[in-house]
Amino acid sequence: MTVAPSRPATDYDRADWASAFRNVGSELTAVGQEASSGTIPAELSGTLYRNGPGRLERGGRWVHHPFDGDGMITALRFEAGAAHLTNRFVRTEGWQAEEEAGQFTYRGVFGTQKPGGPVANAFDLRLKNIANTHVVRLGDKLLALWEASSPHALDPETLDTKGIDLLGGTLATAEAFSAHPRFDPGHHGGRRMVTFGVKAGPRSTIRLMEFDAEGAESGALVADQKRQFKGFAFLHDFAITPQWAVFLQNAVSFNPLGFVFGLKGAAQCLGSKPGVPGEFWLVPRSGEGEALQVPAPEGFVFHHLNAYEEPGVGAAGTVVVDSIFYADFPSIGPGVDFRDVDFATLPIGQLKRCRIDLAVGTVSTEVLEERCCEFATVNPKRVGLKARHAWMAVTEKELGNAPLQAIEKLDLDTGERLLWSAAPRGFVSEPVMVPRAGGTAEDDGWLLVVVWNGARCASDLVILRADDLSEQAVLPLPLAIPHGLHGSWVEAG
Ligand code: CO
Numbered sequence: 274m275t276v277a278p279s280r281p282a283t284d285y286d287r288a289d290w291a292s293a294f295r296n297v298g299s300e301l302t303a304v305g306q307e308a309s310s311g312t313i314p315a316e317l318s319g320t321l322y323r324n325g326p327g328r329l330e331r332g333g334r335w336v337h338h339p340f341d342g343d344g345m346i347t348a349l350r351f352e353a354g355a356a357h358l359t360n361r362f363v364r365t366e367g368w369q370a371e372e373e374a375g376q377f378t379y380r381g382v383f384g385t386q387k388p389g390g391p392v393a394n395a396f397d398l399r400l401k402n403i404a405n406t407h408v409v410r411l412g413d414k415l416l417a418l419w420e421a422s423s424p425h426a427l428d429p430e431t432l433d434t435k436g437i438d439l440l441g442g443t444l445a446t447a448e449a450f451s452a453h454p455r456f457d458p459g460h461h462g463g464r465r466m467v468t469f470g471v472k473a474g475p476r477s478t479i480r481l482m483e484f485d486a487e488g489a490e491s492g493a494l495v496a497d498q499k500r501q502f503k504g505f506a507f508l509h510d511f512a513i514t515p516q517w518a519v520f521l522q523n524a525v526s527f528n529p530l531g532f533v534f535g536l537k538g539a540a541q542c543l544g545s546k547p548g549v550p551g552e553f554w555l556v557p558r559s560g561e562g563e564a565l566q567v568p569a570p571e572g573f574v575f576h577h578l579n580a581y582e583e584p585g586v587g588a589a590g591t592v593v594v595d596s597i598f599y600a601d602f603p604s605i606g607p608g609v610d611f612r613d614v615d616f617a618t619l620p621i622g623q624l625k626r627c628r629i630d631l632a633v634g635t636v637s638t639e640v641l642e643e644r645c646c647e648f649a650t651v652n653p654k655r656v657g658l659k660a661r662h663a664w665m666a667v668t669e670k671e672l673g674n675a676p677l678q679a680i681e682k683l684d685l686d687t688g689e690r691l692l693w694s695a696a697p698r699g700f701v702s703e704p705v706m707v708p709r710a711g712g713t714a715e716d717d718g719w720l721l722v723v724v725w726n727g728a729r730c731a732s733d734l735v736i737l738r739a740d741d742l743s744e745q746a747v748l749p750l751p752l753a754i755p756h757g758l759h760g761s762w763v764e765a766g
Contacts, residue, residue: 285669289698289727290676291612293756297327297345297360301752302431306349306356306734311746313736314719315354319764320429321705321721321734323347324408324417325757327362332376334388337538338611339755341381343368344405344417344425346432347723347754349734352765356734358750363417363425364434367401382421384538394535402437406452407759411466411484412492414438418452420471420509429763443482443494444470452759453510453576456486458654460515463487465495467513467558469520477506481518481556498560504552507543512580512594514657518556519594521574524549525602543602553629553636555592567629570638572598578624578649581659589632595663595685597622597647619674621645624665624683642667642683642690645674648703648759652715652739661686662716664704664739669696677701680722682742693742695735698727700756706739707762716740721762723754 326342329335336342344363349356362368367379377387379401386394404417404425416424416438423446426438444450454468464487472478483496504522512519524546531537551569578595585591599620624642629635642665649665663685666677679694680701695701701724708718720737732754736745 285676285678285697285700286727290700290725292727292730293700293725293753294329294339294612295753295755296330297362297752297754299752300361302359303350303357304359304751306358306748306750308746309749311736311744313351313354313356313746313748316709317351317707317719317736318353318710319351319707319762319766321347321349321351321707321760321762322408322410322415323702323705323723323754323757323760324405325702326403326405326755328368329755331371332388334377335610336377336381336383336385338381338383338385338540340383340405340540340758341385341403341538342405342755343371343403344419345754346408346415346417346427347752347757347760348432349721349748356748358752359432360752360754361427361432361434363404363427365402365404365425367403380535380538382539384541386535386538391535396535400447400539402447405758407454407761409454409466409761410763411440411486414492418450418454420452421449422447424450440484440494441492443497451508451511455511455513455656456653457483457513457515458656460657467518469508469511469518471506471508473506475503475505477502477504479506479508479520479554479556481558483558496558496560498556500554500556500564502554502564502566510574510576512577512596513558514580514582514592516558516582517580517592518558519577519580519592520554520556521569521577521594521596522552522554523573523602524551524571525573553594553627555629555631565631565634567634567636569636570598570625570627572600573602573620574598576647576649578663578665579651579656579660581657583628583659585632589630592629592631593659594627594629595641595649596625596627597649598625616674616676621674622647624649624663641685641688642681644668644671644681645677646681647677650704650706652706652708652718653762654708655715660715662739664706664720666701666703667692669694680704680720680737680742682716682739691742693737693744695724699733700725700727702757703759704737705760705762710764714740719745723757723760725754725756
């Protein structure tokens with residue numbers, strides 16, 4: 274096990290980190306980008322799409338939590354060693370109304386309130402679909418996703434908003450649709466987008482949907498099933514194997530009174546239940562056979578890395594799931610400014626491996642990475658299969674919580690680690706792994722990382738080699754992109 278930081282650990286400046294929280298001031302169209310160092314790999318051919326909150330303040334009022342900010346899509350198109358940048362806000366109904374009003378006219382799920390105090394906010398239970406969590410390509414559409422409601426379709430080239438999209442009548446109006454689809458690389462023929470929606474209540478219903486994601490039929494619904502489970506479901510992400518969709522139902526309670534009476538956002542009414550274990554819910558993707566429920570370790574999970582199957586005798590076998598566990602649900606209380614958050618008090622995210630014995634219904638757990646991490650990924654061709662390599666955003670320091678400033682490559686077989694660091698003034702986002710076309714090694718390709726550059730108060734796109742994390746190019750973008758959420762790579766073609 275080796276830790277090889279590319280620079281000595283240095284403390285970050287909180288002002289650098291907080292300077293990323295600002296409104297995105299411009300919308301650019303296909304603006305050519307130059308590398309300030311290195312060269313853009315000529316083989317990189319396709320588009321990096323990223324989504325995240327781009328509007329955090331209106332009329333002098335700030336969102337309570339950045340997750341309440343309106344979705345803004347960034348597209349970086351690579352071809353023959355050149356790059357072009359386009360960015361657009363998603364023209365959601367709420368964004369348009371608030372642009373016109375010059376102030377917040379909706380409450381946010383994470384606690385943002387309209388002006389006027391509890392009186393103005395009580396009993397306003399409308400959800401503002403802010404389309405800010407993820408962006409993926411399905412067929413000829415680019416979809417901006419927000420898990421509590423419908424996707425928005427955008428033009429993949431111009432990023433112009435086409436509007437709410439119910440995927441050819443698959444979805445009911447405002448039906449929940451996860452922001453975490455998983456792309457099955459071909460375990461059942463062609464590439465598929467597998468995703469879900471949750472209807473939460475004392476009994477919760479998961480709808481599991483699979484769409485063709487390549488060829489002429491891309492976008493067609495090919496599988497659709499619903500399963501009911503006891504308990505209030507809070508499911509942000511899931512993982513897939515060839516046979517299973519794997520959910521981790523965290524032990525959470527939901528008390529909506531604070532939301533109804535205008536004191537809290539809906540997500541602030543979630544609380545963890547200390548001492549109560551969560552539960553893995555395994556849904557057979559075939560739609561046939563029982564769903565399995567297996568007690569999970571304590572802790573709170575937003576994101577999974579990957580899952581895979583190890584065959585056993587007969588119907589037995591093991592499903593292995595790697596996830597980022599927090600000791601508790603990290604939320605920001607009503608009186609706290611998110612820019613003042615004390616990292617030392619926040620639970621840290623640790624990558625853990627859970628092996629679910631399907632015959633016995635038990636789980637064994639091991640820690641794969643103790644350093645605080647988030648946004649972990651494998652090579653997209655290894656989704657649902659055992660992967661050797663994982664890449665993730667990590668803190669610069671080895672212990673405790675702090676902003677994410679480095680990218681780690683973790684060898685899941687040997688525990689060997691490599692680090693590339695943007696510290697002290699850079700802050701990383703989720704790395705997107707792009708396999709080299711025709712490459713055979715699992716770590717042959719690049720990582721594309723949007724980095725907040727505190728010195729420049731703007732964002733850089735950093736291209737790393739996926740195998741040794743060596744820096745290939747830095748593109749200083751003419752855009753200040755607030756700390757964002759998820760993104761994806763779409764190969765040219
Ligand atoms: Co997420």
